Amino acid sequence: MTVSLIVIAVVVTALAFDFTNGFHDTANAMATSIATRAMPPRVAVAVAGVLNVVGAFLSIEVAKTISNGLVDDAKITPVVIFAGLVGAILWNLVTWLVGLPSSSSHALFGGLIGATVVAAGADAVNFGAVISKIVLPAVISPLLAGLIALIATYLTYRMTERSDPETISTTFRFGQILSASTVALAHGTSDAQKTMGVITLTLISAGILSPNAGPPFWVILSCGVAIGLGTYVGGWRIIQTLGKRISDIQTRQGFAAETASATVILASAHLGFALSTTQVCTGSIFGAGAGRRLAQVQWGVAGQMAIAWVLTLPAAAAVGAVAAWTAGKGPLGTILVAVVLIAASGGIYAWSKRNPVTADNVNDVPSIDQTAPAAA
Amino acid sequence: MKIEWAALGLVSVVSLAVGVVVVVLFALGAIGLSSRRRALDGGQNGRGLGVAMSTAVAGACFAAVAAILVYSLYIIAAA
Structure with a gap:
């Protein structure tokens, strides 16, 4: 069986999306550890990469949710998936540029849904699965993670308040690693x-894999x-936002936040809920910030993030829809979309160089407790 | 439209319980280490748990945290 050029293009684009997903989300795992100096920045991103x-x-389980059931795999083609990925990558790059921890997952789903609606009609999207497996977990999971982190932080501070501060700090620094x-x-x-789900979906839609197949090993x-x-x-811009701009995080809070995030993500992944790791981790950090008395939490930043979260799926869907419409005009249209994607990515990267955030200056943000006005 | 309330509820309850228990166990372990250090420094005037007991408490708590982590990963990888 010959593998067509478009399938190869989709696989490459999907892996490019996966790469942006990685650097967009380094912050989720490592932001608070870098902020509390539990780990040196470069060591932190290397450990995160390997893990x-x-x-x-x-x-x-999550790959199966995406490849079997989100959209009707009989009605879409590799070109549609390609257009969806373009929407997802562009939204990920724009939010990274402004340092917003928006959801890579919602960008991906938004792009796919937008492209599918344009190419195959709204009934090719399984909106029941979208609500049950994506929208509801998206609303519940950050609140749940925030609640866990809040309770855990509160208890930790109550329990350890009469212990030796130095021992506590050192122990929790190790715990954070x-x-x-x-x-x-x-x-x-x-x-x-x-991404495995998307590539598997592509291979199914191209007839290379049978419907209901799981991802092959090379995928x-x-x-x-x-x-x-x-x-x-390393997405240093977002690491800075999460580690330094929400609240002045201490090691006990960082540990509570990360434990809450890991628990929620692993439990959900086990049951096939494709939730946003970004939203879970952000919820945890706000919870950990609120759980320590006297800690200042920048709720204004929460407002900005909430707007980005609500916009992510529709915005990526809009880009995906435009890309699907253009790519649907024929091979020239597809090539045009690819050229626009590469040009826009290059442009965003060049723009980011004007104001770079790196491993060396990621913690150079004035402490919130000093800069914030004494708003309750 | 079918919404998997049971699965959503299960994830929520399990996450809440495991997340809070792990952090509390780790905090107990840290308190054990703190108590051990104070016992070693001899600053407690006979109060506190003593070196051996503090070490045992800390060790047991950290072992429990490690066990929960390994078991969780085992469940997920085995599925």
Whole structure:
């Protein structure tokens, strides 16, 4: 059987998305560990990268949710998936540029849904699955993670308030290395699977795999490596937002936040809920911030993020729809979409160079407790 | 439209319980280490748990955290 050019193009684009997913989400695992200096920045991203690759091999439940049931695989083509990926990648790059921890997963689903609606009509999208497996978990999971982190942080501070402060700080710093590593592992499990699902869906729609097939080994491996590399490159802009701009995080809070995130992500991945690791981790950090008395939480930042979260799926859907419409005009249209994607990505990268955030300056943000006005 | 309320509820309850229990166990372990250090420094005037007991408490708590982590990963990988 010959593998057509478009299938190869989709696989490459999907792996490119996986790479942006990695560097967009390094912050989820490592932001608080870098902020509390539990780990040096470069060591943190290297550990996260390796554990993302390992995590990719743990489970395929989420991949199955995406390849079997989100959209009707009989009605879509590789071109539609390509257009969806274009929407997802562009939204991921724009939100990274402004340092917003928006959901890579929702960008992916949005792009796919938009492209599918334009190419095959609204009835090719399984909106029941969208609500049950994506929208509801998206609303519940950050609140749940925030609640766990809040309770855990509150209890930790109450329990340890009469202990030796230095021992407590050192112990929790070590604990953070473990908890952050577990989040990185969970991220690999949850998010690498989303790209595996997309590539599997492509192979099914091209007739290379039978419907209901799971991801082949080479798909699992390449997705794991792509997300691991992306993680290692490090999305320093978002690490700065999560680690430094929400609240002044201490090691006990970081540990509570990361443990809450890892638990929610792993439990959900096990049952095939494709939730957003970004939203879970952000919810945890807000919860951990609110759980320590006297800690200041920048709720204004929460407002900005909430807007980005609500916009993510429709925005990526809109780009995906435009891309699907253009690519649907024939091979020239598809090539045009690819050229626009590459040009826009290059442009965003060039723009980011004007104001770079790197491993060296990621913690150079004035402490919130000093800069914030004394608003209750 | 079929919404998997049971599965959503299960994920929520299990996450809440496991997340809070792990952090509390780790905090107990840290308190054990703190108590051990104070016992070693001899600053407690006979109060506190003593070195051996503190070490045992800390060790047991950290072992429990490790066991929960390994078991969770085992469940997921075995599925």
